[in-house]
Amino acid sequence: DWIISRQRFWGTPIPIWRCNSCGKIEVLGSKKELEEKTGKSIDDLHKHVVDALTWKCECSGEMKRVPDILDVWYDSGAAFYASLNFPKREETLREWMPVNFVVEGLDQVPNGWFYSLLRLGVLLFDSVPYEKVMVHGMMLDEQGREMHKSLGNFVPVMQIISKYGRDAFRAFVASKTPWSDIRFSWRELENSFRKINIIWNVYAFLGLYCSQYDLDESLVLKNLKSLDPEDRWLLSRTERVIREVRNKMDELHPHEAFNLLLDFVINDLSRLYIRIAREKLRSSEEERKIVSSLLFMVLKRTLVMLAPFLPFVTEKIYQESMRQESDPESIHMMSWPEPRDDMIDDEIEEEMEAAKALLEAINMARASAKIKKRQPLKRALVATTDPVLKRALAKFLLLFKIEGNVSKVQAISQDQRPEGRFSVVEFDKGTLYLDIEITPEVLAAGLAADIRRRIQEMRKELGLRRGIEKINCWILLDSETRNMIEPYVTSIIEDVDARKLKLVEKLEEIPEGCFMKEWDLDGRRISIWIQKIQQG
Template structure:
């Protein structure tokens, strides 16, 4: 084992701590040792198996990524430290559009066609592989700096042949069960990326935009009225083939300004309001079903040649249940080529599925007046054309959600094409039943995911791209016979050739003979949806390592964690594939984490320029401060504002804990205290010692229980508030004078033993949240105090204290004493009294009955912490008190006498002590350094304070010499307008 210095310098630096610990971990292989031992040496222990949501290898880690990584690591570490047998395999999402687009940026590619024309498919795929390798290495660097401990050496990669075989297995099983099919239908499409997308991808890329809200007239054929239709996509009117009405709704024919319009009666008032028309002449009413079959003149017949001869069944009124009466006119313009519902309606009525729009988003020559236009740009031209003919009733703008490509941000189109689909609708109930096996953190995650699953549509699983898992589907060009392969071995056997790389373009060279007609079978030229890749991680991750035998042990996984949006993404595809492959849920518990917002509460995005990269955050604050902020600030599932000041404030707790350890080590070394005598020294513990030990035990229980429920905010608050508020601000303040006793007193040994015990038990739990500081402080205590330690704090186990040192009665007594201290300090503040000016006498009336020894300890504690010269514990209210203060629990504090000359002088002595201690700190002296002090003051009051309390000042400041006289250098202070010059010198 390679050692380090583990000193505790006065100038605390998180950079130095993290650098030294990181070097120690790396040189000694600590991460690998901890994870290997946790799996190989803990057979028979409770299992914790973690399923990694694989980061996409197409960019660098940002603060939002870091938040999720931190939570994952905390959960893994907690189970490591609790003695679980832990499986923590890393994973990387290495294929699909995200990777391809990153490579496209490198080459300045703006469309899919340019890949083939400028780069070539083979080279493009090789560049994708190089890009993946680069980003994996960069992510590992950031993970290691963030102290995220996963098994990176055996991490799964979705591009690995053994891994992607599981996608093939899923598709083959789906095909065998009649759940995989090819169909021509309208699907979401990214015109820039040149591929179809799935409905769950659609939900991931919705953006709020402003679009036209067009109310337009459509002339009824052989009638004198107009249908009033409404749309927010005027460009689709070019491909209009029907008007849809609600069959059960009431429609009314009205006359406005000399023209007759047909509108849903329920929406008439809102339209009249928009037109600033107060009243109309209602001519007649119709049920929607009475309008079905009526013909109309295409509104763009003159502009688009193909629309000139639009005749039945096209350009007629059809019935559709999806026509709502909440907005618009109750008459929906229908373009079967540009909407799933429109397509289904068109199929039912035999409508033409026609569009002059090309799959790249531009209109072709057959679009007539709109040829060559980008589809979004056509909106304006269509409105102008309709207005020119007097067919625009009203044109506004509306703010609404419009689907955009979840990877490149391009507005999507609905477009007809032949694709492969997984019949998700056939297994909805099976998925819902499987979901009942899963616990959600937070609980509302279940209803959100169950709702999504319940509304599932069939999954368009094919993508017209290059770098991805090739669909293992061969189809006969002659008779249409289809064969799906479930493994590379199956394909090699059928083709009679070895397949070195199952990716494009090599796999496309395989041509099979059709067993049915003898024709040629070629592979369907698609790759799989990238969500299918990560969606089989529950099985493929082990298959890649040839560890399928472990599947029954590891599966279903104990825990997976991602943002709530993955209810419609990774969590969803995991559930689909697991239901097919294994008939159950792949995860026992799903955790969800919120977003990282900027300091103004805005969502971070590259377009806004407000994204904080993980490296920048760690460079500014350090990994541990960032980790503690993410855990402590909010519940994991709430959004967090990234505010530098708050990170520094919360991270400041680590500096305080560092100083607690330095306090122990400095004084224990000075007194040559040995932890080997721990049990003997714990026999001398007092009430306040037992209080902090009992409190520690409760905190360990509370923190672990909260962490089990993924309430990491409560778990971290319990621990770090205890270490800062109870241990540093209360316990050490209460007992610090013990360590200044020069001789080897039992109470001093008890203090060291208590502090040591609290820290030794707290640091393993602290290692889950802030591992750098926990490791550094653990090693510092071990090496400086000379006890037998583990190679790493991560090899310890979180444990509670034995019952013998716990004291619930003593805890209650001390808690009441601290309440009394708080009450006295609040009284001081209300009277404007300085903290260092003693109150002469206080009486405390407690509800509890105390022994004489307990009274003495409580009185000493209150006297020291509240700066009271004399404290009496009484059984009844005293006479002649200045003020009475009630405290929680029924006890009371009585201020008997505030001050006299003696307390005034003691107060000035304490003010002098404060100034000398400040000078010690500025001189960066160690706790055990002795000093000589010289003071010069014209103030008779200060001279008297020095004379009366010389010994007290010397003991508090570790001064071997204290002289009052002429001082020419040093530093001048003012205390209540009384001047004093102080000079110190290290002995």
Template sequence: MKRDLPKTYDPSSVEKRIYEKWESDGCFRGIRDPEKKPYTISMPPPNVTGQLHMGHAVDNTLQDILIRFKRMQGYAALWVPGTDHAAIATEAKIVEAMRQEGLTKADLGRDKFMERAWEWKEKFGNRIVKQLRTLGSSCDWEREHFTMDEQCSKAVLEVFVNLYEQKLIYRGNRMVNWCPKCQTSISDAEVEYEEQNGHFWHILYQVKETGEFLEIATTRPETMLGDTAVAINSEDERYKHLHGCHVILPLINKEIPIVCDEHADMEKGTGVVKITPAHDPNDFEVGLRHSLPVVRCFTYDGHMTGEADVKEYRELVESGKAADDEPEVLDCGKYAGMTTAEARKAVLADLEALGILKETEDLKHDVGTCYRCHTTIEPMVSKQWFVRMKTLAEPAIKAAEVGDIKFVPERFTKTYLNWMRNTRDWCISRQLWWGHRIPAWYCADCGETNVAKEAPCKCAKCGGTNLSQDPDTLDTWFSSALWPFSILGWPDKDSEDYKFFYPTSTLVTGYDIIGFWVSRMIFSGLAYTGKLPFDTVVIHGIVRDSQGRKMSKSLGNGIDPLEVIDQYGADALRFMLVQGSSPGNDMRYSEEKIVAMRNFTNKIWNASRFLLMNMSIEKVELPKELELEDKWILSKLNSLIKDVTYNMESFDTGVAAQKIYDFIWSSFCDWYIELAKIRLNGEDEQKKNNVQNVLCYVLTDILKLLHPFMPFITEEIYQALPHDSGYLMMQSWPEYSESLSFPEDEAKMEKTMETIKAVRECRAELKVPNSRKANVTIVTAVPDMYDAAKSFLVRMASASEVEVITEENDSLTGMVSTATADAKIFLPLKELVDTDSEKARINKELEKAYKEMEFVNSKLNNESFMSKAPEKVVASVRENEAKTKALIEKLQEMLASLG
């Protein structure tokens, strides 16, 4: 039903109302329709601890653009939302709340703690999904999932047990990232690197066999107590005489071997490196290659090991419960019980006293810290659960190599392949309570590990009932790796959603988690479902501040998207995040850009109001007789539809947005509406009716093209226009039509527009007010192309009369002229300006231009400048010369025309 629009557009009064109507009327539901092709997106699940930030805003805006586009194209479109349990972050928040009450996890016990955690999740965990609604996210909220809900948990158990039975999951002592404060291993993605001031300490190790000293540099001297070798490169001529020799480890006078290994870089430092397999990931790999002992000298809470730790280790060994790869534990003697920071000072003091601390070198280096508590991460050998990656990675690597999965932009395929080809076994256990508990039960009678989907009543090996479940939980990424298929019903392969909507279609995500999440979803999909989880990965960059800096709490430069939406509206924010952006590249937020987008919404709103105020039609139908300007705008619109559709299908949403913006602002608002006013204000009712139909037809298609980007304002305007029924978001996407392509008429109109712009520019240079009209003479070899220009020049270029001729004549003498590609346009200068004052103005401009030319020539004639200046600088000066010369010629011509 047709209705008027308010004078001004107020997003706050529109967006919430429209969204609630869309949702209540089921517009977001993904319907399994066998007559349609499915298009599925699984939302990268934000943390339940999260609050909407600019990263979420750009990620979900891009997904919403794609899902709205595909929905309008006629696909059975489904966007599945959900949240991640975010084990470390959530547990940290709950523990902190308990601490303020004077409680610890131990005080509550595991069951009571989990009750409290679920209560916290129900109270605070849905905040971000509510915030996503303010952005306009058209998800199927009825299908919302949580990584610890019953369905996702079922998938986790299925995968863990199957991998264990295939011997692709194992438990062992391996190198992990360890947070001494959180008391858990953490993933690489949860390590944040901070640039810190540090040192290289150069320490002398004496060779047992020769008595000489080897210089070794380290940033962590406290780890030397756990050294089990030093390494040299077998090709290093400096140390060939030391092959098979040993060094005496300082401070504890322990003999350790010199090994030959490629890890020792001949080009770096002295080419000799200390090997501490228990506390450095590279050293751990060296240790494996040379069967070196693994000696732990740190406790898991960040102290140096001592007698009690050694006793505990020995009891474990003697009981037969120690694994073959259990690391030895060192009694650090006088350093035992010190924090690692305290031990560093003490070790350095002792080395200096012994005269073997040769040098201290300052440096800045990146130090890994826990993303949650910011404690320095300790690489530690720890008993954890791991997934063997080699077998799982191979099919996932091949899928990208043969093009079965595509990254947009393509350069990120290399990032993905580099990660997959160099992946190590994946540590999947965490020393937390909140999360999926590892489904492994240990028999106290025989030591058997029982892995099952449900708690066993007795040990599968000895029949004993003295079973205890592993206290650890699974890495959050383990469950999120299953996300694209677990949310659709897998492992129930008969699930209707799974059969219809899987594999999903497009994943939209940032480049920073290609390795941590994207790669794991790909290998998981292939390994567990036999299918890739999606066919295309669209990568976006991050939103930086106006200075190009990453937004962070420490810099205080973060922008809250909810505050932006409150002030400018969701449509303005969405369009700002997309317009002109390109896949994979970072973008900048600026107040100027968001204001410009707000102005764009006002431009659309005002143009729509103008149309409605001048509209009397109840149904839109293109007239059979079209004027030149009608054919022009329809042909331009037709080309726009073709281009935008191609860009959208190529995931160039930023390019599509820019084309729509340019068309609306310039072609439709600045030109066609102004041209249409001639007929709207005329007396011919049929012409009025015709132009109303064209205006409404074009505006309706504009709204459809713009809708995925600006869903709220387009829906609000659409409901005020004549239409059959329903919501704009459920209408069909416009399609290119040969019948609406008018290339010749489009070209003719473009020439007319060039003429209008040329006259306008000429009048502006002469500072002639619009109210002062004058005759316009057009000289052209193609007069037919300019016949239609007459009425438009009168309306849009302040012309009183327009004459089109084929040759110049004496009557044009004394007129000022301007030109287009096919015509020369003359205006009677004496009728437009005060001759004397205009001469004075031009002479003043000429004087300024002559001075500029003199300055330019002084540079171009300076041999020193021309030989020494950078090529770009010289090119800029030459460009300035050409511009100044053209200006002088133009001013001289104008002066001559004044007589």
């Protein structure tokens, strides 16, 4: 049973008139019918107007409207056909019914919108007027209590937006299971904000290092067979993510879709492939073009999927760095990417997972020996019978060199015990022997890496943008350290976007007005000055 009448003022007047003499009842179905009954032109159908509309009954009594209005949920339930001007335009209703999706809050479950739609759909059309329904949870405070102004725990949306922006708030909510209640958290909002910054920096990398090329995915597609293993892995991961995100969205699991995208951009792109790409972009012209076009293709397809979750950030990225002449005026008008299943390579993705497991073991071995990640090491030996890991060792040489900071990685037999100083770690695919002997050459390479990092920190402190603003650099250091660093000067210049780098012995060699910091690098006192080159 559904009590559809309400004794209120605002609402849809129930179209029932009753004779005050004989009790006859008439139900009217349209404004036109009411005008014919009353002989009046009617512009307003609100209660205070229609209550005054009467006519004579056959018994000479007066037909007056019953005073009630319809339950507002009746109005809501009629939305699917009333909004399409049914019954005047029945063909339009048949075209749109059933609707794809209805969403409603958990507090409305007992008598909410989708129940009202269901009742009227079955009563009037003998069918359900929608295909899918999602019930979302409520926002609670950090202690799990309902938010109320009276409790003092209500956080205004504009306060959140003014601090972190709309997209960070959307990211915080979109990453949570939608049908569960969400506990509000400033800390998690801050974390969402950081993730968006990582996404922004990934796209900024493309703009800084690849914008000088004509970015065209056809260059990638026609060179598929000759792509490096890391490139083929990225291509496969991208197409798999596109497929999985679509499936999650179709299953009404948007939080899982969004978290898949975040994991892909932050872990696969930012923390892995972008680091490899930096090295690749120092190679041949043809290699640089292919890597740049691959990144553009991957990032553009990813940007379209991120757009529903982060509409403002993605639109700005699209307009500033991704939109091409043939593209629509907004990212939100782009077609959703179709997965290219023929590019998904299960084998190379399995090999990359094995490579990641080895990288994790290398990091554990470094930590055990108290050797920082920036310190290059000569070799890592892996005792394994795992065929997947063996193939990974042969394929991902550049990955181990950059991410593991190890010059040589090779497999050895299970019964082999190498001689020397090793940090040993057992992991699920075998046993790692990490050579931790620090020769003078290895020590010098680590010191050069430290100097690179310190110069980058100084650039960041001055707000200098990579690829745009160049610097001159001077380093004051003792003669022993100078001899160690001299072979690396050229590579440091390239890595820190410097025009020149000079190793000096006297302060008089350094011009005035430079930004200076002094550093302690494993007991070595080194002073660094940098100066932005003025464009002119």
